Amino acid sequence: MSNVIQINSRTTGGFTRMDNDLYEALIGADLSGREMRVAMAIHRLTSGYNKDSVKVAALYVAKMMYGDSAKAEAERANVSRAINSLIRQRVIFRDGGSRDPIEFLPVSEWKIDSNQSVLKSTHCVEKVHATVLKTTHIKERNTNTTADAVVAAVASTDEDLESDAEEQGTTTPDQPEASKAERIPYDRIVAIYNEVCGARLPKCIKLTNKRRTQIKGCWNLEFNGKYPFRKGEFWSAYFTDCLTNKHWTGENDRGWTADIEFLTKQDKVLKVLEAL
Structure with missing residues (x-):
């Protein structure tokens, strides 16, 4: 049988x-x-x-x-x-x-992500700080994430940008510690933008005062007592979401495309986040 x-x-x-x-x-x-x-x-x-x-x-x-x-x-x-x-x-x-x-x-x-980018930032001869940053999208986030943790966008594979900013401070024991919001790792945020969006949107080659001000506005944006843009992974996820807007990526009658200055405007940031 x-x-x-x-x-x-x-x-x-x-x-x-x-x-x-x-x-x-x-x-x-x-x-x-x-x-x-x-x-x-x-x-x-x-x-x-x-x-x-x-x-x-x-x-x-x-x-x-x-x-x-x-x-x-x-x-x-x-x-x-x-x-x-x-x-x-x-x-x-x-x-x-x-x-x-x-x-x-x-x-x-299909264009499946397979590569990781290694970004290094140095601030003295003796110390080289290296982190592996997944700039493409979130792949390793714990599936038991709570609602607040989702907003904070904490990932085990990604270092806190806030701690990176603290390391770049130049305070001395005789000086008051500078505000964390004033020690923003602009270069690293730009690197994330260029890595995620550089193939489809104009790369950022210079940080103007206006761009710094807008990035600072994102850095200080608060949700439920959290500052999501102080996590590298959140920047990566945000820029990834921006690429789904066909008008921003050039599919319009003018062929216009967004850039880092446009994507860091607070009204555009809120538009993307509120659409999730």
């Missing part, structure tokens, strides 16, 4: 077909756990219902992942970032804003 059990819709509740190329590509893709779960949710909502694309909100995907609970609401922002990250990596495509349909792109068009 054969021990092979025939599986059919009457015993399993149905099937969702997956193209072999897509299946194998997802197996080999260097995606985070959250990105993979979001991709599987998008696949379920498209192929699972014989559709090429689907209009779906980040909160609905979060509920698929975590159930209809407070955790789903708390994770909505993370899911939104995962969707944007998959769009940026060309795994999925959305022609427009957050309310437009999402679909999978052909595997040949």
